[in-house]
Amino acid sequence: MKTGDPRPLQPGDALTLLDRATRLSVQLQSRQIGVMDNIYRGGETLNLSLNHTTASHSVAPIGKVPSASLMVAPFVVSDSGRGMATLAEVGPGRALAYGANVLDWMATGTREAQHAPLFKRAFTWLMKGDANAALPASLSFSTSGYESASVAKYFTTLGRQGVENACDIANAANTCWQKADLLVFGPSVKADANLTALVSTYLAAGKSVIYMHKNWTDSDGGRQVLRAMGVDLGGYPGNYFAATADITVSGARTAEQSLAKSDQIGNLPNTLRMLAKDSLVHDFANDQTPTVTINNIHNDLSGFDGRGAPVFGSADTELYRLLVLWADVWRPNIEYGKTLSKTGDAAAFLRAYASDSWTTYARSATTVSPKGQGDYMPAAAQSLPVIADEVVTVTIAQASGKTAIGRAAVPGKPLSVDIVEAPAGSSYGVQTSHVRTAGSPFDATYARPRRPQSFAVPLVRGKATEFVTPFGGPLFLNYSGAAAGATVKLRIKGGAKYGHYDFSGAPPSETELAEASAALLRQDFGWMTAKFVGGEFQQLVKYAQGIGDPRAYVVDGVKRVIFDTNHMANGYSNIPLTPNVKRVCDSLGWTCDGPLHRAPGVQHFVGWIATCGFLCSGNPSDGSTGIGTGWGWAHELGHNTVQRVMHMDFGNGRGCVVECDNNNLAVAQMFRKYALTGEDSNGDRTNHPLLYRYIVANRATNLSGEALRSDMEARLWGGEASAKMAFWMQLAFLYTKERQGLAQPDVATTLEYHNMLTKGDRLVANAWDAANPGKYGMNRFTDNKISNQDLLFVLSSQIIGKDLHKIFAMYGMPVSQKALDSVADLKLPVANRSFYAMAAGKSNQVVTGRWVDVENALPVYPF
Structure with missing residues (x-):
């Protein structure tokens, strides 16, 4: 659970992991729904409509971040499902974030006045932990990147006095934050490497924290504040081009409907109970509902890898870690193709689907199916020798994109990637394969892992990034901010050679061409790749059968x-x-x-x-x-x-x-x-x-x-x-x-x-x-x-x-x-x-x- 290394686990541990995950998911769901129910049901009829306009941003939980110490959930969700407001409990602290300047609207009564009763209940929950509680006559507050006058005026609308505690709460050296009951941040807060940790300190001390965004533009400082709440700000350009359904809650919305939209756990407990049944009966050909919640977790894991935030080693990811380890334990049982299908054994199908979906690549160990990864990768690839330590030079063809590195990840074998030399201002990540589709487990046959290509994992300069995949594949460099024609040097430990032809930089040597051709003809790896100026291709090795001389096919033919x-x-x-x-x-x-x-x-x-x-x-x-x-x-x-x-x-x-x-x-x-x-x-x-x-x-x-x-x-x-x-x-x-x-x-x-x-x-x-x-x-x-x-x-x-x-x-x-x-x-x-x-x-x-x-x-x- 700390390292993400599943090798000590035994097959019998699968049920234990499922049982713990089921109990934790029920606990988290109960906690989340309890908070939402407390705010949305107050014995009064609430008008739940809200319009943020396109001058706003979306705010949403970073994954579900489920743990005993942190609960983060969508509070207001648009008609289309986009996050408009989010709340969180972080230890004893509470947080509330909106993607528009709703606090000022409520203070001045200039916009969305119908939202005031619901906002008041959310604000009361933020301050007291109970939306039905009474607020004290006087409360102190401090702000950063947000107008203190708006905060003071809102207290006035509540019949309370807001006393400003002048304090630079974005400065890690300040000692005055303890005097404030409420800390309010806005998008003008200055970004600082210590800001996330600082806001986390406030929450850990039991403070109430608000973040209000004001427009569709980005805010680096705002993102840092939100990260401490377990919340993410949407991408550029915010809601500037958003449809009406993305930024509004219709007037017909009921409390029950809003509670349903805020429920992140959903049907996960039932799906976990289904995974525990050896004799599962379910018609997956006509009902894919149990896989929806599996997909939600899969998407969350993608987000963790994409941000370079390790799932293992974090206290706030217990549910994810349990599910990933269960997937590791079950994976050796999977045999793709043959009888594995939506119309075959329902338990085998659902377990394969969940095991494929619940994986994370930023770690040093995983498990594999010894019978191979279907038509994506043959079992023989698991025996490919790896290179202990080498520096590989990769030619970058444009400012941003993806390019083959020329080395492979062997299924189940860990590797590390370190940037040795790269242009200043550029950023990089590593992933396997650059493909758009892998078909679907719901095709006639479950022929391969549901997503055999990995997520992209960021590379951090000066630090080796651990990477492992249960499915293998050619390694690709994911890059941005580079210069066309530049080169990047990577130190790779644990990579393998395969059939790769590279004409994007210096012409390959005769030895390199011979090695690539020999690997291609051996067919012990699932893929071949080739790079030219302005073009690359990746294809199954089996498609190269009958091409004759591989070099002539690549150079004289395709190139x-x-x-x-x-x-x-x-x-x-x-x-x-x-x-x-x-x-x-x-x-x-x-x-x-x-x-x-x-x-x-x-x-x-x-x-x-x-x-x-x-x-x-x-x-x-x-x-x-x-x-x-x-x-x-x-x-x-x-x-x-x-x-x-x-x-x-x-x-x-x-x-x-x-x-x-x-x-x-x-x-x-x-x-x-x-x-x-x-x-x-x-x-x-x-x-x-x-x-x-x-x-x-x-x-x-x-x-x-x-x-x-x-x-x-x-x-x-x-x-x-x-x-x-x-x-x-x-x-x-x-x-x-x-x-x-x-x-x-x-x-x-x-x-x-x-x-x-x-x-x-x-x-x-x-x-x-x-x-x-x-x-x-x-x-x-x-x-x-x-x-x-x-x-x-x-x-x-x-x-x-x-x-x-x-x-x-x-x-x-x-x-x-x-x-x-x-x-x-x-x-x-x-x-x-x-x-x-x-x-x-x-x-x-x-x-x-x-x-x-x-x-x-x-x-x-x-x-």
Whole structure:
């Protein structure tokens, strides 16, 4: 119970731990409900409505913090379940906190007057321990970060005298706090490393403490005061964007309903009694209610680990410690898959669910299931050798995020992580795996731990952080406040090597590549990972079966085809400028390399389980398959990196929006893949013949001018996406012909157009030159506010070196007169209308096409 080391415990101790936890949960629930009942039921009809407005913050218990010495509970809970006020008993002391300046409202009668009777009962409980007691005629108070006049005025409304005890109660050296009956803090209280301990001292001495927040902004000092009460302040930006239900209690609320919302223990005692039954009868396929309270504890444990507040070694976490140790004792009995399911043995199911849920990672020992962790981790991983002591250098790609460390946590084996060297001002944490979903125990089979990836545990400089997981997994560094391209050195004791490929910093040595490949082929660890500039992936080792040479799969396949091509098409600076691109950029005065064009963020892929469908975009993007070089992963990467210059929305359902714009990048990736590997993936996705048919049909209308353009807009931009994607490639082919003078496009030169187009997009957004708008073809624009289609037109004209107004009209693009005039000001030669024809299904085989002159007549399509 002190150390969190379950190894001395025996199987027979499980019932003892459950029995103690059950009795303690009943005791805590009775105590909490008793206090709430005392305040909410006073023989008078109370109007429980309250509106904090969005100029407020949420306040809620830090977990349930259940122990014999401390009780903290939500006092006022909004209609949506968000904490509005909290009260606590800390030893002999009592505390009350609101997320809005309710004390002042009650003192002045300016707002929420209907709340005054309930507030008075809460205030009386705070001062006397009984909401029905009588307050003395005179009470002394001290304040810090809060107006004393409001406190004195509130006493007056109660018919009592409030006598201010002038005292700097935020100063640990003060000796005058003993004279005050009430200590009131507000958000202006000055933060201090000793403030939490100081307020704890006040509560331990039996003082009454109030905290009133005033707005939606944060308060470091306020957080420190609240922490002593066992209360947490919500995150940035408070309730600024909160919905009405988040900040109000409706007038229809009854006392019974409020008491129910404040009950944190809930059905936990009954669930614990169910866990003690070997012959449990329950239909989990249709009733998941017993798991709700298990999830609540799970979320609380996540909060403890996330704050770096150890569950073990604290006097105020007894219930959590009992439950975590019970989970440790039961865990070796779990066998995932096979008969473990919601329709199987109910006791086994509930015990596995609770054992999976009640774990904490910031300690030095835990237990494992010797039969493995289902499809997350094989049993063989438990025998992996660990490295006693090493320093690992991790490359940081961006200001904040998560990145693979290159070492693994072995199931059940402790490790420690210490920061040896890191940029000043940055902060870090450690976790296993960076995944979004692990499926659900309520799937057809309970196939793996309900959440096998760990919580993130903060790393503290100058102190080794203990870490252990019953499920294992690749270690990830969770970081913020860092500089892109920086490195962090970590001392890791107890980590293991596995199949990890790292190209994010210095190139890996032949030895490192050989070790990673050998580990991957052994398949004694559940996962492989790879890091590139701007991209990482994590996937099940089984998905790597049949890939052939692991190094070729990672480097020549996923890195080169998926990530490098995407970065090439997006103009990111990790792809060197080609001589052509440098020449064009220099001639235009564009800055085409450097930090402005750094990949904006690391894109993560996870090959295991898709959050939605078969492949699902996001960061991480995940899929129910291995990471490969086909259309799907290119498509998902496109979702997360596509820029506005490829996003067209003309209204009336016309344009190229989500599921079209991102595919322009996938087209580029498959286009280059054929050149690199000879594999033609999705050559029919880009439909040049259909685009040509649209042009033919448009010309056949015998319309002219704007009417002709408008007709083509309806045909193309209201038509098939495959033709829209052909449009972007036609512009790229035109670049090779008009700017570079090639008789026939090639892959490298074609993609230079995409490279400069996306660079230009970023330059207009981030390096606008008001003194020379013509640099980006925007001479008639006074600022960089420009529509997407206008941006595409002016940048393309600059890149291709021709006035493209006839080309854009041919494709029905609605370009503004301001953009047309801006390009006309450049005095560029006007590009004649031409079309690079390619056979159906061969859009990736660029050498098979031919140019067609469509300036006047429209020849028969040559394929």
